[in-house]
Amino acid sequence: MLHVEALEAAYGDSRILFGIDLSVQKGEVVTLLGRNGMGKTTTIKSIFGLLKPRAGRVSIEGEDLTGASPHRIALAGLGLVPEGRQIFPTLTVQENLVATARPGGKWTLARIYDLFPRLAERKRNMGSQLSGGEQQMLAIGRALMTNPRLIVLDEATEGLAPLIRADIWSVLTRLKDEGEAILVIDKNVDALTCFADRHIVIEKGQVVWTGTNDEILATPEVKDRFLHV
Incomplete structure (x- = not known):
């Protein structure tokens, strides 16, 4: 599905990534973990063409x-x-969902509203009128409306209330059960280990640990060394 090999990136003269390797297979949930400022978002930007890599390779299928x-x-x-x-603050919920939609796939407005009933209730509200949690639901729905092969979430639950975070985790678990491939960045490691398949840990722009869900649960020192502040 997605294969990243020896990825290097920089902002001007400041090198951020030093040979990142990662992959996501069909139907797999993979997490990208690390403390703030370690290169997670830069990795995502480099994958999506928002930052041109200095070296390495990004391939899809x-x-x-x-x-x-x-x-x-x-x-x-x-x-x-x-x-x-x-999200687009001056568009309604429904306009946000259809603005970049790719028709012909399994994700339709009806399915998004089934996944997020709150969005159905708020479909005529402007994006600026939504709570943070509702905006995150809308951002996920908007991405799904492109009918992607792989959905990538950068800081999936950052700044959200505990009940909303639980809703997001429930949705991601449902997406996994439906066979969606997911790459997710988040700080809530304990929640991620409830449904992820593999984990990749970044420290100072390098992959310092990778393993299965069972392996990270069996090695708590990984969290103590690389993830706790």
Whole structure:
């Protein structure tokens, strides 16, 4: 599905990524973990063409898309739920959902409203009138409406109330059960281990640990060393 090999990236003269390797297979849920400032969002930006890599390779279904434009990455089947949500504040909920939709796939307005009943209730409200949790639901729904092969969530529950976080985890578990491939960044490691298949830990722009869900549960020192503040 997604294969990233030896990815390097920088902002000006400041190198951020030093040879990142990661992959996500069909139907797999993979997490990208690490403390703040370790390169997680830079990795996502480099994958999506929002930041041109200095070196390495990004391929989707075997097609080399290293440094390709964001719209080409989207057409190849990657859907992004960006950090900070970035919904369109002057469009209604329904307009946000259809603005970038790709027709003909399994994700339709009806299915999104079934997944997020709150969005159905608020479909005529402007994006700026939604709570943070509702905006995150909308950002996920908008990404799904592109009918992606892989959905990527950057800081999936950052800044959300506990009950809303639980709703998001429930939705991601449902998506996994339906066979969606997911790459997720979040700080709630305990919640992620309830449904993820594999975990990748980044420290100072490098992958320092990777393993299965069972392996991270069996090695609590990974969380103590690389994830706790």
